[in-house]
Amino acid sequence: MGHLSIRNIKRLLKFNAVKGFHTDTLHDVGICHPCSLAKSEHRPIQSPSRGSILTAGDMILEDLIGPLPWSIDKKRYALIIQDSFSRLTAFIPLKDKSEAQIHPQTWMIQFMNMTRVTIKGLRTDNGAEFKNNNMDEFLRRRGIVHEYSMPYEHHQNGKVERTNRTILEIARTSLIIAGFPTIIWPWAFKHAVWIFNRTLHADEKKTPYEIISGMKLSQGLFEVKRAWHSVNWDSLMEGSRIG
Template identity: 30%
Template sequence: MMEKGYTLHFGGDSCTIYDNKDKTLKIVEVRMKEHKCFPIHLQYMGRTAIKAQEDQSWLWHRRLGHFNFQGLKILHQKKMMTDLPQIQAAKGACEACLQGKQHKKPFPSGTSWRAKAVLELIHTDVCGPMRTPSHEQNRYFILFIDDYSRMTWVYFMREKSEVFKVFKKFKNLVEKQSGRSIKVLRSDRGKEYNNSEFDKFCEEEGIEHQTTVSYNPQQNEVSERKNRTVMEMARSMLQEKHLPKAFWAEAVYTAVYLLNRCPTKAVQNMTPIEAWSGKKPSAKHLRVFGSICYVHIPTEKRHKLEEKTEKGIFLGYSTQSKG
């Protein structure tokens, strides 16, 4: 067995055998019998258990929007999410990740000032236009990222000119939720942010509006990095289920929802949503984006002989509804 790479540990009156690939994985512990022998009685089960574990790891990788396995292990080990089983890094490559994720060098991590409380600094950026409009005819989305918690909000727009209206809506929401006021807003120099109407509103509300140098996205690295991560995750989810590009908005919304429940280096030992709300997220309700689902039809909306469920496609989560 040792020639095949297995590790044998003798201690007391037993022998413990560890896997030849994963030296921390205990296969069996054998008690010493007469004549100081260690008889092993094994029934061949093939790779059933390992295969089942790998299948579960891939399932949670997909349920959490193709999030990386290292992040999933941290999520479980540090108990940052309830109802999440232990996850091992699966072998092989995820085709949807290869197709959907870019492989560019990341922005260099700067030593810029970090907020010490929620809403002290909000990062924002607009992405678009998308070649294919969503089912609601939107071509853009805008992200707002809280620097302290890294909690992210997404809104969809038909035109860039809607940014000011959307910002007021976002401001009203988060200030009511937190009981705090936005102190600093950081954006690029796009016209949608830099205009007299926007400047006047920020001045009246006591918001410092910081803008980055033109053609220098690294200065807005938090927004730019989040934008890229969201798009990569959304692409991977659409690619895996071969869904039409018109569902990009649903995929983007789901990506943001899941990233708020995944670990980030910027926040220690908790997810963004816990850092924002104080509530630990659960994995109980998570499902694979684009999967077939069955929706219950209420008794009031069907006759006695009609089907009780309607077949559909799972396209994300609602924050306004329990079901």
């Protein structure tokens, strides 16, 4: 009977839906192990809660977006780096995945120097761009613990992956509104990250920018947003030194 439950079989009998089937053929088999296995659900492995992230630098999150369309300056990947506590986010355009071995190291050194905080942990996936001797040696010398998210457990690095989606949406919208081609997506990403760092997220009462810098926003935020949409393609290429 396809491993129907006793309850469902009794309902068939009650409504006389099966000919020649009698109740005396029924017996309780207890727990059906194949059924238990088939009906089992995957329960996500819980990542550390916000309560375990007490200050800036406690955990840095990294993720790679791509491959994306080739940009005008030959970039195809977007490296997103985020401080889990403040959500302060950085974007680095890359030509190749292998560049993700070096750029995070430079960013972490700059972050520690500018904020005077100590980075304690780094969480990435198991990609070769993050799992290599170069990165391991850098982290070991600075006492930074490298955590890897489990395969297929994307929620473990869910915060930075949600950030990725937000940045992608802002960047795409900015390109559409301005009428710019996708080959300048790195500029749109930089614009999107700039906005992300200066807006409120979740239940926070401060922006990532204010949490890290201690400074509130000025009206300049809105001027910059208008500036992006008012610039034209010719002037952008003229000032980019890549035309």
